[in-house]
Amino acid sequence: MNLPDTMRAAVLGEYKDEIELEVTEIPVPRPGPGQVLLRMLRTNINPSDLSFMHGQYGFRKPLPTVPGFEGSGLVVASGGGLLGRYLRGKRVSTAARPQGSGTFAEYMLADAGSCIPLLNSVSDEQGAALIVNPLTAWAMLNDIVLKGGAKAVVQTAAAGALGRMIQRLGTRLGLRVVNIVRRPEQVAALKQIGAGIVLDSSDAQFESTLRHVAREADATVALDAVSGEMSATLLSNMPANSRVVVYGGLSGEAVPVQTGMLIFGGQQLEGFWLSRWIAGQRGWSMIRLARRIQKMLAGDLRTEVREVVPLSEASRAVRSYQQDMSAGKMLIDCTAA
Numbered sequence: 001m002n003l004p005d006t007m008r009a010a011v012l013g014e015y016k017d018e019i020e021l022e023v024t025e026i027p028v029p030r031p032g033p034g035q036v037l038l039r040m041l042r043t044n045i046n047p048s049d050l051s052f053m054h055g056q057y058g059f060r061k062p063l064p065t066v067p068g069f070e071g072s073g074l075v076v077a078s079g080g081g082l083l084g085r086y087l088r089g090k091r092v093s094t095a096a097r098p099q100g101s102g103t104f105a106e107y108m109l110a111d112a113g114s115c116i117p118l119l120n121s122v123s124d125e126q127g128a129a130l131i132v133n134p135l136t137a138w139a140m141l142n143d144i145v146l147k148g149g150a151k152a153v154v155q156t157a158a159a160g161a162l163g164r165m166i167q168r169l170g171t172r173l174g175l176r177v178v179n180i181v182r183r184p185e186q187v188a189a190l191k192q193i194g195a196g197i198v199l200d201s202s203d204a205q206f207e208s209t210l211r212h213v214a215r216e217a218d219a220t221v222a223l224d225a226v227s228g229e230m231s232a233t234l235l236s237n238m239p240a241n242s243r244v245v246v247y248g249g250l251s252g253e254a255v256p257v258q259t260g261m262l263i264f265g266g267q268q269l270e271g272f273w274l275s276r277w278i279a280g281q282r283g284w285s286m287i288r289l290a291r292r293i294q295k296m297l298a299g300d301l302r303t304e305v306r307e308v309v310p311l312s313e314a315s316r317a318v319r320s321y322q323q324d325m326s327a328g329k330m331l332i333d334c335t336a337a
């Protein structure tokens, strides 16, 4: 295939609160050893992308840079190696390289080893949202909650894309899921997808209800995407010897922990990061898991998509997503003008 010399990409020029992306022409990179070049199809926008563009993620890249951590694409060139040759012509889901350019572009370089070939049954849209949330839902429920021996789990930010996955998959795995949301309409939305227990943190009785429900359900693990005061509230109201696993910082606050909770109450506060979890997995088990996850993308691990917009509207997609995160994901169509 003849590759063009330049491509359009949504470029971030500055890390700041008010995110601005400029769609401009930049060179199409050429793959080196162990890399493949993807013609990007769809790209997803997650809280981690917002946090990166705000300059608050776990790492920064030199500016200007193309943001976007995950997406689907077609492998159009390989930098050599068996895996790269095998992937040529395949539709894949991939994560951007931490040191490289991101998914908000017509083309992107990816490590061949981080590409997951997509089953025919998986759409470009669901393929673009295959890695970050579905794998996290699986990893936390399977490795932390089930392997830890818990029968029930509390989760925060339950009305978001990942929260809905945790509600559906957790129930499928035989767990009772205690969902926490922050607005009454989110209670209704969660009930609509079959959630049995939904607590509203804006309710005056929230803390006492949480204490009662967590004890009654014997929920000894909490998966917390909010952090700050919410993590402290979970630590105070979960049964003794519970684990609060912070995997998101949506509140932007630090956690004000009472030391006695940890010492005398036996509560544990820990973190989860998907990148670290993936690095600890064996190659073959990841391949098997990726196939299994793909088969759940139309069911328990599906992502509700609000709108798919052309690359030229990347900034609008980001703004619109920020304004109402519970309304479904905004995806970018990297093939549309």
Ligand SMILES: NC(=O)c1ccc[n+]([C@@H]2O[C@H](COP(=O)([O-])OP(=O)(O)OC[C@H]3O[C@@H](n4cnc5c(N)ncnc54)[C@H](OP(=O)(O)O)[C@@H]3O)[C@@H](O)[C@H]2O)c1
Residues within 6 Å of the ligand: 046, 047, 048, 132, 133, 136, 157, 158, 159, 160, 161, 162, 163, 182, 183, 225, 226, 247, 248, 249, 250, 251, 252, 272, 273, 274, 275, 324, 325, 326, 327
């Ligand atoms: N550690 C990891 O490896 C990892 C991997 C995947 C995802 N995550 C994290 O998982 C979280 C959820 O991701 P997602 O894709 O499901 O997001 P999403 O679909 O955008 O949903 C975010 C949800 O969080 C709620 N929310 C936002 N700010 C909040 C706050 N300050 N207090 C309480 N609720 C708040 C939103 O409610 P409103 O509509 O009311 O704003 C929305 O329901 C994010 O923090 C993300 O970074 C972490």
